[in-house]
Amino acid sequence: MANFYTDNKSLKFHLQHPLMQKIVKLKENNFADAEKFDYAPQDFEDTIDSYEKVVEIVGDLSANIIAPYAESVDQEGPKIVNNEVIYAEGTRKGLEAFQKAELMGMSLPREYGGLNFSTVPYIMAGEITARADAAFCNIFGLQDCAETILEFGDDYLKQKYLTRVCAGETCAMDLTEPDAGSDLGAVQLKATYDADKKQWFLNGVKRFITNGDADVNFVLARTEEGTSDARGLSLLMYDRNDKRVIVRRLENKLGIKGSPTCELVFKNAPAELCGDRKMGLIKYIMFLMNGARLGIGAQSVGLCEAAYREALAYAQERQQFKKPIIQFPAVYELITNMKVRTQAVRSLLYETARYVDIYKSYNIIAKKRDLSKEEKIEARHYSRLADMFTPLTKLFSSEYANSIAYDSLQVHGGSGFMKDYPIERIYRDARITSIYEGTTQLQVVAAIRGVTTGGLLAQIQAYESETIDPRLDYLRVTLAELTHDYAQAVELVKDKKDNEYLDFHARRLVEMAGNIIMGYLLVLDANRDEEYHDSAKVFIKLIYAENKQKSVYIEQSEVKDLGQYKI
Amino acid sequence: MGLKILVLAKQVPDTRNVGQDAMKSDGTVNRAVLPAIFNPEDLNALEQALQIKDTFPGTTVKIVTMGPPRAAEIIRESMYRGADGGYLLTDRAFAGADTLATSYTISLAVKKLAPFDLILSGRQAIDGDTAQVGPQVADKVGIPQITYAEEIVSIKNKEVTVKRRLEKGYEIVKAQMPLLITVHGSAAECRSRNSKLTMKYKHARTISELQAAAMDYEDILKSRPYLHIKEWTAGDLNPENSLLGLSGSPTKVKNIQNVVFKAKETVSLTAEDKDIDFLMRELISNHIVG
Numbered sequence: 001m002a003n004f005y006t007d008n009k010s011l012k013f014h015l016q017h018p019l020m021q022k023i024v025k026l027k028e029n030n031f032a033d034a035e036k037f038d039y040a041p042q043d044f045e046d047t048i049d050s051y052e053k054v055v056e057i058v059g060d061l062s063a064n065i066i067a068p069y070a071e072s073v074d075q076e077g078p079k080i081v082n083n084e085v086i087y088a089e090g091t092r093k094g095l096e097a098f099q100k101a102e103l104m105g106m107s108l109p110r111e112y113g114g115l116n117f118s119t120v121p122y123i124m125a126g127e128i129t130a131r132a133d134a135a136f137c138n139i140f141g142l143q144d145c146a147e148t149i150l151e152f153g154d155d156y157l158k159q160k161y162l163t164r165v166c167a168g169e170t171c172a173m174d175l176t177e178p179d180a181g182s183d184l185g186a187v188q189l190k191a192t193y194d195a196d197k198k199q200w201f202l203n204g205v206k207r208f209i210t211n212g213d214a215d216v217n218f219v220l221a222r223t224e225e226g227t228s229d230a231r232g233l234s235l236l237m238y239d240r241n242d243k244r245v246i247v248r249r250l251e252n253k254l255g256i257k258g259s260p261t262c263e264l265v266f267k268n269a270p271a272e273l274c275g276d277r278k279m280g281l282i283k284y285i286m287f288l289m290n291g292a293r294l295g296i297g298a299q300s301v302g303l304c305e306a307a308y309r310e311a312l313a314y315a316q317e318r319q320q321f322k323k324p325i326i327q328f329p330a331v332y333e334l335i336t337n338m339k340v341r342t343q344a345v346r347s348l349l350y351e352t353a354r355y356v357d358i359y360k361s362y363n364i365i366a367k368k369r370d371l372s373k374e375e376k377i378e379a380r381h382y383s384r385l386a387d388m389f390t391p392l393t394k395l396f397s398s399e400y401a402n403s404i405a406y407d408s409l410q411v412h413g414g415s416g417f418m419k420d421y422p423i424e425r426i427y428r429d430a431r432i433t434s435i436y437e438g439t440t441q442l443q444v445v446a447a448i449r450g451v452t453t454g455g456l457l458a459q460i461q462a463y464e465s466e467t468i469d470p471r472l473d474y475l476r477v478t479l480a481e482l483t484h485d486y487a488q489a490v491e492l493v494k495d496k497k498d499n500e501y502l503d504f505h506a507r508r509l510v511e512m513a514g515n516i517i518m519g520y521l522l523v524l525d526a527n528r529d530e531e532y533h534d535s536a537k538v539f540i541k542l543i544y545a546e547n548k549q550k551s552v553y554i555e556q557s558e559v560k561d562l563g564q565y566k567i
Numbered sequence: 568m569g570l571k572i573l574v575l576a577k578q579v580p581d582t583r584n585v586g587q588d589a590m591k592s593d594g595t596v597n598r599a600v601l602p603a604i605f606n607p608e609d610l611n612a613l614e615q616a617l618q619i620k621d622t623f624p625g626t627t628v629k630i631v632t633m634g635p636p637r638a639a640e641i642i643r644e645s646m647y648r649g650a651d652g653g654y655l656l657t658d659r660a661f662a663g664a665d666t667l668a669t670s671y672t673i674s675l676a677v678k679k680l681a682p683f684d685l686i687l688s689g690r691q692a693i694d695g696d697t698a699q700v701g702p703q704v705a706d707k708v709g710i711p712q713i714t715y716a717e718e719i720v721s722i723k724n725k726e727v728t729v730k731r732r733l734e735k736g737y738e739i740v741k742a743q744m745p746l747l748i749t750v751h752g753s754a755a756e757c758r759s760r761n762s763k764l765t766m767k768y769k770h771a772r773t774i775s776e777l778q779a780a781a782m783d784y785e786d787i788l789k790s791r792p793y794l795h796i797k798e799w800t801a802g803d804l805n806p807e808n809s810l811l812g813l814s815g816s817p818t819k820v821k822n823i824q825n826v827v828f829k830a831k832e833t834v835s836l837t838a839e840d841k842d843i844d845f846l847m848r849e850l851i852s853n854h855i856v857g
Contacts, residue, residue, distance in 0.1 A: 038791070039766035053769055054762045061759055102762045115762060 005059025105166030130302025135258030212262025569625025608689025663813030670703030
């Protein structure tokens with residue numbers, strides 16, 4: 001039987017990363033649940049074995065239910081019937097299978113019916129579903145919203161919603177409005193408190209809401225009358241069972257057509273405040289979005305994998321000039337580059353997931369007891385890393401998904417342009433990844449702090465100082481040269497003391513840092529498994545040329561040049 | 568009302584994707600090169616049992632399988648999907664059994680597990696395709712049987728309504744429990760593993776497996792008795808020894824023939840009436856149709 005977990009060795013490789021020891025220990029809190037729950041693990045090995053067995057179920061359902069339906073879901077799409085969003089048949093079947101297999105609420109605590117999985121296997125499940133159908137990955141991945149209740153909600157909200165999410169109910173993040181997209185501080189949907197009824201009520205419109213007719217809705221709303229910026233916004237929970245929201249329309253999209261994108265009208269919809277007032281965007285949505293960005297990272301890597309495999313299969317089969325086209329350098333170079341870039345960005349994805357895991361676990365532990373001084377330092381360290389790496393992951397994975405899908409379609413030639421092969425769907429589905437949950441340009445804004453504060457450089461130097469097999473040292477030498485170039489470019493830009501000039505080069509600098517980081521991650525992968533050696537070699541060749549180009553571009557650029565670009 | 572259901576299942580070599588080395592020179596199946604899998608139609612039977620369990624809380628579903636020690640895998644696989652446990656019938660004395668000896672052995676185990684309401688099994692196994700074991704067990708246990716079931720439509724007052732798959736249609740039949748039903752491959756596909764059940768039962772073992780792994784099983788089975796997969800040998804079943812295994816099997820394989828298509832002639836035909844007439848006459852004269 002086909003299985004999208006077992007047929008991809010690199011997934012198991014990431015589940016077995018050395019840092020998993022620490023992650024599992026923190027997440028399982030010394031295996032205290034083993035007494036109370038018959039499915040809780042007894043020790044570290046048992047936990048990893050459980051992760052594997054469950055991700056294998058995800059691989060089975062993805063390969064044998066989700067993937068076979070992907071084409072019909074893309075064609076059929078969801079529809080509105082009696083103010084209710086009805087998913088395409090394949091989406092319904094897939095969701096039902098995931099619910100029956102109890103794969104929803106993967107990361108939530110067992111006391112609510114969850115599996116208490118760490119972020120790494122949960123993100124892996126996302127990657128696997130996306131390889132089968134990126135649209136399904138959205139509906140599956142939105143369960144991550146529940147983490148926000150776990151982190152900031154009170155006991156009432158936890159009891160009310162977390163058990164339902166674990167039972168398979170779906171979530172939505174209701175953030176965007178017609179006039180508030182990238183600039184969420186401009187959100188206008190109004191929340192008013194009725195003191196008599198002791199209840200909040202929502203009025204207004206939300207647009208572009210993925211899975212907008214979800215059971216559990218996280219709504220960003222203006223609770224403070226007379227305000228016009230982020231400080232007047234709060235996070236409110238709306239329960240679909242109250243039936244006070246109209247699904248006005250479904251968007252007709254280029255891709256991920258199986259994932260319903262809704263326009264919602266709230267009419268006196270009752271809602272509950274999550275956390276404190278005024279912290280909606282500043283704190284809770286930032287947390288929610290960071291989770292969602294990692295989720296899009298998983299979706300993008302799944303798309304990279306799918307696009308690479310389609311290209312490989314086609315190029316091995318397609319004969320021209322009396323031989324399979326994969327034997328031509330123009331084709332095999334493309335395909336090998338797809339492969340190594342997928343591996344590199346996957347390593348970045350799981351590295352980020354590991355950082356997220358550690359700091360989130362510390363947050364949960366801190367609710368139960370005071371952290372020691374060392375623990376606090378460590379928690380802060382990993383929290384900072386997660387903040388720096390999340391936008392990098394979102395940026396690179398989504399851009400790679402697009403370019404790998406583009407190259408894969410190219411390998412298919414004219415056939416790729418037809419509806420006959422899955423690559424045209426993958427190509428369309430990939431397009432949104434660099435747009436939603438913050439465009440690539442906004443990821444640069446989030447990531448540039450790590451460039452200017454030196455945080456990314458410090459982490460690059462930490463990778464550089466890891467002990468590795470001497471046979472890999474030549475790769476480290478190359479990366480050290482690129483690190484030197486990068487540090488020089490950063491200083492060059494900073495020396496100009498001009499914010500617009502910094503913004504102008506921000507993406508270049510962020511990408512230079514990200515390239516070096518992915519290079520090191522592949523070297524460290526090769527240090528654990530010789531099979532990654534060739535990939536590291538090829539990838540570092542690619543980024544060497546890329547980073548040199550960026551260095552030269554920055555060197556040749558003056559502040560006054562910006563005028564030439566202004567229109 | 569909870570029912571007591573037994574599901575007869577078999578671990579079989581995967582004959583669906585066979586390579587050139589699938590058969591040995593002596594005409595027997597080369598089990599070493601074929602992966603061992605859950606017989607597909609037995610999975611359909613398991614699904615029917617689990618659907619009944621979904622409908623009637625308190626229902627128990629137990630697997631009965633005969634095979635080598637590694638066939639315990641079938642029982643674990645069933646537990647991952649919702650079965651409550653199972654019995655592995657394993658003994659050198661059972662080896663080499665044809666359908667007669669197999670059904671004899673299974674019928675002894677089934678009688679030992681009485682009373683029960685339903686026995687479900689796949690229509691047939693992909694290694695032999697005989698479709699005989701289920702019906703023979705019903706006969707030996709002395710209960711009615713319904714074969715080729717596609718759906719168990721309802722269960723009311725000990726009466727089971729079943730939709731049977733026929734070659735050119737279906738029929739709806741009823742029978743009283745206790746009853747044996749063999750399930751056809753066109754029935755609902757088996758559900759996937761459940762994540763929590765998989766984590767709960769992944770350590771389920773037979774005593775022999777625990778001994779082979781040199782594990783201290785007494786402690787494990789005391790604290791988590793649901794992890795114990797029961798193992799029955801010939802001694803547990805009080806059999807007539809001559810009816811077991813090879814000695815109880817009158818079926819003898821005389822010879823196996825490989826069918827190799829040798830015809831080299833080809834005839835090109837158009838869609839015109841005279842060509843179609845010619846084709847039909849050929850097919851009828853070769854007894855392919857008609």
